[in-house]
Amino acid sequence: MNLNVFQVDIDRFVDEIKLLPDVNSEYVSIVVDLISRWETISRSAPYVCETQGEGFASNVSRRGSAANELKERLDWVAFFLACAWREQNMRTNTLASSKVEWLFSYFNDKNLELCDEVRARASYVNYLLPANVASNDIKKSLIELEEKKKSVSDHASKVSTVLSDADQRLTSWLKQVDVYESRLKEYRSNYNFLGLSHAFEGLIRSKKNELRIDVGILTIMAMVMTAIPIAYSIVKSVPDDLSKALLFYAPIVGVEILLVFFFRIVLRNYYSRKTQVVQLELRHGICAFYESYVDFTNKHKSDRSFDRFESLIFSGVVEESGKIPTTFDGLESIIASVANAMKGKS
Template sequence: MFFEAENNLKVLEGILNKYWGADERCKFKIDFGISDDNFILFIDSLSIIREIYNHPKTWDSLSLLQAQNSTELLGMCKYFNDLEGSTERGLQNPIETMYLYSLRLFYEVDFRINDEPAHSTLFNEHLLDQIKTNIANNSKNESYSSNFRKKLNKIIFSVPYDILKDLYNSEEIKLFSEFDEKKKAASQTLEEIKEYSDNLNEQISKLDKKLEIRQTKVERLEDTLKNQQSHLNFAGLSEGFHNLLKQKEKEAYSLFVGLIVMGLVMIAPLICTIFSLLPETILQEKNALNHMLKLVPFISLEVILIYFFRVILQNYKSVKAQILQIELRRTLCQFIESYTDYSKDVKGDKESNPLEKFENLIFSGIISDAENLPSTFDGMDQIGKLLSSLKSK
C-alpha cells in the first residue's frame, strides 16, 4: 500500500509538523507573502493530508483511481518540506497544484465512503462541510485564474464520473448488466442438463433391463454349472470305479488263464498214466507196493497242483465278486442324483440325509470272500496224513 509505507508517512508527518500549528501557518504566510485565497487552499490541503496521515490504510483502499495523484501529492509535500531558506514569493502555483492533487483524492474517497465502521471516523463532519464549502466558493472565485477554476470544476464533476465509469465496467456491474443474457444461458444450460439427465436416466433404465436379463442368464448358467459340477463329481467317482474295474478284469483274466493252465497241468499225469507215458522203470515194476512208491512223486505233484488250482479258483471267484460290487457302484453313480431329488419330493423333509445309504454303499470296502480259501500249511497237513497212511500199510 502507498500511504502506509513508512517513508511516505514520514513525508506526511514532516509537512504537518512544519505547517499545521497556527503559529507555523502565520509565519509561513508572512514569510512567503501568501495571499488569503491561496492560504485557504493551503489550509484545506493540509486538512486533507492530515486525514490521510491519520487513516493511511483507508485512503489506500478507497483511492483506487488516483494512484498517480497520490505520488504527485507526496512530491508536493516534499517540496514544501524543503522550502526552508527559499526566497520564492507567493507560491501560488505550488499551492494550487498541491490543492488540486489532494482534492482529487478527497473527492474519490468521499464518493466511496459508506456506513461501514471503518469509515465512521474518517472525516470530521465540520471539517468535511468546510472543505466542500470552500471548494464551491473557490470554483466561483474570480481571483483565481480561469485555468485553475476550470481544473477545479473538472475535478468536481469528472472524479465521480470516472468512478462510476470504472464501476460500470467492473465485473460486478457487468454481472448485473448481463443478467438477462446470463439468465437465458443458465436456463438453456438447465434445459440441456435436464435433457441430458432424461437421456441418462433412459440409458440407465435400458442398462438395468440388460443387466436383469444377463443376471437371469448368469443365474441359469450358475445352476447349469452346479449341475455339471455334480455330474462331473459323480462322473469322476464313476471313472474311478471304471479304472478299478479294468484292473480287476485284467486280474480276473489272468486268474482265468492260470486256472486253464493249472487244469491242464493237473491232468497231465493222468494222461501220462492212461497213455503209458510214464518212465519205463515205473511201468516195468511188478511189485504193486514198489510201483506205488515210485508213483508217490507224481501223486504228491498232483495233490499240490490240485491245491494251487483251488487257490487260483478261490481268487478268481473273489475277483468276480469284487467286479460285481464295482459294477453295482458304477450303476448307482448314474442315477443317484435323480434318486436324491425323487426322495426329497416323495419323503419331503422327513429324511434328513437321503444320501446316507448311498454313501454307506459307495464308500464301503469291497468285500473279497476268502472264508473257504485253504492255507498252505493246511494243504501240507493233508499230504502228510496221506503219506503216513501209506507207510503204515
C-alpha cells in the first residue's frame, strides 16, 4: 500500500486524535509515531496490508466523527498497527521497540479495562494472526511449488519431445547410413570385379602380343629354313654324283636341324600362350557372372555341385592344352543345380 495518497487524511486523523478527551496521551503518541513510520513497516507486513489495508484506509480518511466514534477509529487503527508490527517481527525475527511493546501490552486479552470487541482483537494479534500469517505463507509456498512443479513438468515434456524427435531423426539417419553402406559395399564389389576384369584384359593383351611375336618368329624361321638350301644351291652348283651331292648338302643339314629344333621350341611356346589366352578369356567372361554366382551359392549352401566349377575358375592358368579342365564340366553342374531348384519349387 502506498500511503502517500492518504497523507492528507493521515495528518488530519492525527490532529483529530490528539484532541480526544479522556484518552491516554502515551497511547495517542505511540499511534502517531507508528503511523509516521508506516512506509517502512508496510513492506514487511504484506499479509496484514492485503487483508486489513482497506479498513485502515477507511478509518483514517473518514470525516466528521463524534468523539466516541473517533475513539473507536483510534482503537481500530492501533489494532491494525499492532498487527502490522507483529507480522514484521515474525518475518524479521527482531525484538520490538519499547513503543511497539507498549502497544502489544495494550492489546492484551487479559486487560480487563478493554471492552469485549477490543479484547477479541487482542486475542487475534497474539494468537490468530501468527497462525494466519504462517498458513498464508504455507499456501503461497505450496502454490509456488505447484507452479514450479508444473514448469518442471512442462520442461520435462518439452525435453521428452525433443529427445523423441532427435531419436526419430537419428533412426532415420541410421537407416540412410545403412543404405549408403550397402551401396558402398556394392560399389566396392563392382569396382573389385572391374579391377579384376581389367587385370585379365591386361594379361590377355600381353599374351596376344607374345602370340604375335611367336608367329613372327615362326614365320621368319620358316622362311630362313626354306631360303638357306635354295640360296646355297644357287650360289654353288649341285654335283651330279650322289655321294658328292650328299657331301654338298652336309653343311646345311646341321644348320637346318638346329633351326628345326628352335622352331619346335617357339611353336610349343606359341601353343602354350594360345592355351593361356583361351583360359584368361574364359575367366574374364566369368567375372561378370561372379556376383550372381555368389548369391546363388549362398541360397544353396548345402549344394556342392559348384565345386568343379569353382576349381575351374580359381585354378591356376596351365601351359599345356592337355591339362586344361573340361570347360563344360562346370557348366553342366550349374545346369543340373538350376534344374533341381526348379523341380523343388514346383
